[in-house]
Amino acid sequence: xxxxxxxxxxxxxxxxxxxxxxxxxxxxxxxxxxxxxxxxxxxxxxxxxxxxxxxxxxxxxxxxxxxxxxxxxxxxxxxxxxxxxxxxxxxxxxxxxxxxxxxxxxxxxxxxxxxxxxxxxxxxxxxxxxxxxxxxxxxxxxxxxxxxxxxxxxxxxxxxxxxxxxxxxxxxxxxxxxxxxxxxxxxxxxxxxxxxxxxxxxxxxxxxxxxxxxxxxxxxxxxxxxxxxxxxxxxxxxxxxxxxxxxxxxxxxxxxxxxxxxxxxxxxxxxxxxxxxxxxxxxxxxxxxxxxxxxxxxxxxxxxxxxxxxxxxxxxxxxxxxx
Amino acid sequence: xxxxxxxxxxxxxxxxxxxxxxxxxxxxxxxxxxxxxxxxxxxxxxxxxxxxxxxxxxxxxxxxxxxxxxxxxxxxxxxxxxxxxxxxxxxxxxxxxxxxxxxxxxxxxxxxxxxxxxxxxxxxxxxxxxxxxxxxxxxxxxxxxxxxxxxxxxxxxxxxxxxxxxxxxxxxxxxxxxxxxxxxxxxxxxxxxxxxxxxxxxxxxxxxxxxxxxxxxxxxxxxxxxxxxxxxxxxxxxxxxxxxxxxxxxxxxxxxxxxxxxxxxxxxxxxxxxxxxxxxxxxxxxxxxxxxxxxxxxxxxxxxxxxxxxxxxxxxxxxxxxxxxxxxxxxxxxxxxxxxxxxxxxxxxxxxxxxxxxxxxxxxxxxxxxxxxxxxxxxxxxxxxxxxxxxxxxxxxxxxxxxxxxxxxxxxxxxxxxxxxxxxxxxxxxxxxxxxxxxxxxxxxxxxxxxxxxxxxxxxxxxxxxxxxxxxxxxxxxxxxxxxxxxxxxxxxxxxxxxxxxxxxxxxxxxxxxxxxxxxxxxxxxxxxxxxxxxxxxxxxxxxxxxxxxxxxxxxxxxxxxxxxxxxxxxxxxxxxxxxx
Numbered sequence: 088x089x090x091x092x093x094x095x096x097x098x099x100x101x102x103x104x105x106x107x108x109x110x111x112x113x114x115x116x117x118x119x120x121x122x123x124x125x126x127x128x129x130x131x132x133x134x135x136x137x138x139x140x141x142x143x144x145x146x147x148x149x150x151x152x153x154x155x156x157x158x159x160x161x162x163x164x165x166x167x168x169x170x171x172x173x174x175x176x177x178x179x180x181x182x183x184x185x186x187x188x189x190x191x192x193x194x195x196x197x198x199x200x201x202x203x204x205x206x207x208x209x210x211x212x213x214x215x216x217x218x219x220x221x222x223x224x225x226x227x228x229x230x231x232x233x234x235x236x237x238x239x240x241x242x243x244x245x246x247x248x249x250x251x252x253x254x255x256x257x258x259x260x261x262x263x264x265x266x267x268x269x270x271x272x273x274x275x276x277x278x279x280x281x282x283x284x285x286x287x288x289x290x291x292x293x294x295x296x297x298x299x300x301x302x303x304x305x306x307x308x309x310x311x312x313x314x315x316x317x318x319x320x321x322x323x324x325x326x327x328x329x330x331x332x333x334x335x336x337x338x339x340x341x342x343x344x345x346x347x348x349x350x351x352x353x354x355x356x357x358x359x360x361x362x363x364x365x366x367x368x369x370x371x372x373x374x375x376x377x378x379x380x381x382x383x384x385x386x387x388x389x390x391x392x393x394x395x396x397x398x399x400x401x402x403x404x405x406x407x408x409x410x
Numbered sequence: 411x412x413x414x415x416x417x418x419x420x421x422x423x424x425x426x427x428x429x430x431x432x433x434x435x436x437x438x439x440x441x442x443x444x445x446x447x448x449x450x451x452x453x454x455x456x457x458x459x460x461x462x463x464x465x466x467x468x469x470x471x472x473x474x475x476x477x478x479x480x481x482x483x484x485x486x487x488x489x490x491x492x493x494x495x496x497x498x499x500x501x502x503x504x505x506x507x508x509x510x511x512x513x514x515x516x517x518x519x520x521x522x523x524x525x526x527x528x529x530x531x532x533x534x535x536x537x538x539x540x541x542x543x544x545x546x547x548x549x550x551x552x553x554x555x556x557x558x559x560x561x562x563x564x565x566x567x568x569x570x571x572x573x574x575x576x577x578x579x580x581x582x583x584x585x586x587x588x589x590x591x592x593x594x595x596x597x598x599x600x601x602x603x604x605x606x607x608x609x610x611x612x613x614x615x616x617x618x619x620x621x622x623x624x625x626x627x628x629x630x631x632x633x634x635x636x637x638x639x640x641x642x643x644x645x646x647x648x649x650x651x652x653x654x655x656x657x658x659x660x661x662x663x664x665x666x667x668x669x670x671x672x673x674x675x676x677x678x679x680x681x682x683x684x685x686x687x688x689x690x691x692x693x694x695x696x697x698x699x700x701x702x703x704x705x706x707x708x709x710x711x712x713x714x715x716x717x718x719x720x721x722x723x724x725x726x727x728x729x730x731x732x733x734x735x736x737x738x739x740x741x742x743x744x745x746x747x748x749x750x751x752x753x754x755x756x757x758x759x760x761x762x763x764x765x766x767x768x769x770x771x772x773x774x775x776x777x778x779x780x781x782x783x784x785x786x787x788x789x790x791x792x793x794x795x796x797x798x799x800x801x802x803x804x805x806x807x808x809x810x811x812x813x814x815x816x817x818x819x820x821x822x823x824x825x826x827x828x829x830x831x832x833x834x835x836x837x838x839x840x841x842x843x844x845x846x847x848x849x850x851x852x853x854x855x856x857x858x859x860x861x862x863x864x865x866x867x868x869x870x871x872x873x874x875x876x877x878x879x880x881x882x883x884x885x886x887x888x889x890x891x892x893x894x895x896x897x898x899x900x901x902x903x904x905x906x907x908x909x910x911x912x913x914x915x916x917x918x919x920x921x922x923x924x925x926x927x928x929x930x931x932x933x934x935x936x937x938x939x940x941x942x943x944x945x946x947x948x949x950x951x952x953x954x955x956x957x958x959x960x961x962x963x964x965x966x967x968x969x970x971x972x973x974x975x976x977x978x979x980x981x982x983x984x985x986x987x988x989x990x991x
Binding site (some may be wrong): 166169170171172176177180207241243244247250251252253254257333347348349351353357358359360366 | 478483484487488570571573628629630633634651652653655676678680681682685688689691692693864914
């Protein structure tokens with residue numbers, strides 16, 4: 088296990104390095120730059136040059152990358168071009184806000200999707216199963232921003248039951264009740280998107296397992312159906328779902344930029360959009376970095392969870408023995 | 411089998427959704443059309459009625475309360491030396507006092523909230539401006555605002571190493587002298603009448619920033635750190651939650667004789683303009699300075715919201731390029747004045763205002779804002795929509811229809827050009843299509859090209875490399891001087907005459923225009939310029955446009971303090987006198 092972790096960590100560092108090189112190059116290749124966004128069109132070229140020099144943008148790209156890397160290794164994410172603010176100060180609060188939203192959406196999804204999928208696997212093509220199909224297609228097909236706007240129109244504008252947008256009402260920061268009210272609509276929108284796949288996956292996974300010989304054996308022995316489903320089938324059916332959970336973890340972090348924009352949620356997705364418009368390279372790089380770290384962690388976590396859910400899975404090369 | 415079934419179900423759902431959306435849209439526009447005129451008139455009357463009754467002798471303004479404002483981008487800094495974006499500028503309105511303010515007519519004035527005590531005294535030769543300061547104006551930390559602050563700010567802006575976006579407004583200054591603590595003298599190198607507008611800046615505190623090397627000023631916490639940013643205006647800075655909101659509180663030690671009435675100002679940042687409008691309609695927000703044109707109708711329907719439809723101080727135009735290098739034949743297609751006039755006649759500008767701008771626009775025939783003192787009015791040539799006249803002028807100019815292609819030709823060169831605009835600007839996208847259709851009618855082929863804004867500025871605008879563009883100028887101050895846009899002294903890449911336009915007579919007139927300070931004389935010169943330029947057409951001037959201002963029912967102001975859309979930041983005109991209930 089220890090060796091396995093070390094190996095994965097080294098892999099992760101190499102991957103991260105490649106991701107940063109690639110993203111840095113891409114971001115700098117994009118036309119325009121921070122100076123163009125900062126200065127109105129028509130201002131004299133000298134003003135641009137002064138700005139570029141002040142910002143260190145007159146250096147070749149590889150030098151800029153090395154400078155950025157050097158600072159990063161000292162734990163410094165850099166500062167914004169336009170107002171010299173530490174990137175961390177801008178980024179970390181949004182990471183927290185995004186996590187609040189995403190974890191809520193994820194929990195709601197799991198609480199609904201897993202039982203529903205399991206139930207449907209026992210009554211294939213029943214009414215509930217058909218209904219789940221419709222919900223899934225809706226979830227896949229409906230643009231999230233559109234669904235969000237519809238919800239806002241009904242529940243915030245017409246009925247006035249729920250707040251329109253934001254994370255807190257001004258002056259109520261820290262009030263959990265207020266937060267929950269603000270969470271309802273964005274969580275609904277996000278959950279519908281997640282729900283589609285999770286109901287399908289858990290149903291398919293259960294069906295596959297329920298078809299196995301040992302289940303038939305259990306049934307033949309006269310084990311109660313509920314015990315067959317929850318005791319014998321569920322644990323095995325969870326394995327592929329754990330994989331998907333791990334793979335979806337980065338979505339939690341990178342956030343749903345559109346949903347965050349519609350509901351004005353102060354998260355990382357919204358930050359990414361506005362910083363991309365402003366060509367704030369250092370913030371963009373930091374977001375990419377954070378997201379990459381979570382992708383790698385998500386994969387690692389999924390691997391480790393396998394071992395927990397399925398004792399047959401062994402981590403590490405030499406991990407033969409202890410059964 | 412199963413997969414085709416899935417696909418058809420998917421398709422069905424899509425159709426249903428789209429169908430539903432269309433139906434919803436159709437309903438909405440129907441009801442708008444039937445009620446729009448009524449609604450706008452009730453809006454207007456309820457506005458003036460409400461404010462004048464509360465603003466008159468009977469109703470006293472209410473003291474205290476919170477106003478919530480909306481924007482769609484965060485501020486950069488409130489250090490006035492570096493402010494270059496609308497959101498930061500908005501914040502500065504509340505936090506910083508100006509040396510001089512503009513009155514409703516756009517003239518430089520010493521208001522009770524200006525730092526200057528009286529209007530500047532201009533010497534007879536027009537070279538020296540003497541400015542007297544109030545001797546009781548103070549920074550929020552109690553330090554008096556003196557001549558040192560004024561001189562420090564101007565000298566810092568003039569220093570190239572600072573990188574201030576305001577540098578051009580002070581480039582005519584030869585010398586600044588401190589006469590005494592409250593008197594400053596500006597000496598200019600040449601007579602330059604628009605200089606008076608340069609005096610409407612906000613000073614930065616010398617006692618805080620004096621020791622900072624200029625190159626480090628932009629990175630200095632002043633203007634970004636809430637606690638240490640010393641301000642001079644009616645409100646002080648209380649909070650900045652990045653990407654979410656700024657909060658200003660009434661300055662308890664405000665020096666002005668007129669005190670602000672509103673206690674707390676919350677400046678909320680939304681992800682986009684449509685979200686702002688929703689918040690305004692719901693009552694979460696009291697003031698939206700820029701309502702997207704597409705939302706005008708929705709806002710009009712709400713009788714509680716005052717919608718101010720007058721366009722702002724900016725105009726859109728189609729610029730011709732006169733540099734032959736940009737054309738495959740080596741010769742600009744727009745060299746002849748008759749051709750340019752024909753294009754002006756071929757364009758349905760009224761139609762653009764009605765259909766694309768939803769009425770928030772005013773036709774322009776010269777580069778001066780309609781209704782301002784420089785506006786030549788009827789003296790400028792007006793090009794009504796007249797495709798027949800356009801065809802006739804083109805024929806007179808030697809353009810012959812190629813029956814095979816349906817495009818006009820002259821010496822074997824087809825009349826076909828590329829019209830660029832910035833991608834994502836839906837107004838320009840729609841207007842470029844109107845232009846394309848209008849010109850196709852008279853036999854000119856237009857290829858429209860939407861380009862990413864910053865790439866466009868870098869690769870096309872700054873070097874002057876394009877055939878034709880759709881762009882707008884926004885006029886930061888009401889002075890009509892536009893030499894740097896139209897004079898051949900200002901070719902790219904150093905100047906803003908991006909279309910390489912040359913007109914010697916105009917070159918001379920632009921110069922004369924700022925070389926006299928006498929108002930009557932200047933008026934005459936600019937009218938003359940308007941007359942010539944509207945005939946010669948370096949641009950087709952399209953329209954003055956803008957975003958409507960939306961104000962919620964809680965906000966009140968007397969009539970003389972109502973927002974003034976024609977001024978920059980005029981949507982907060984006299985905000986010190988506004989009140990909420």
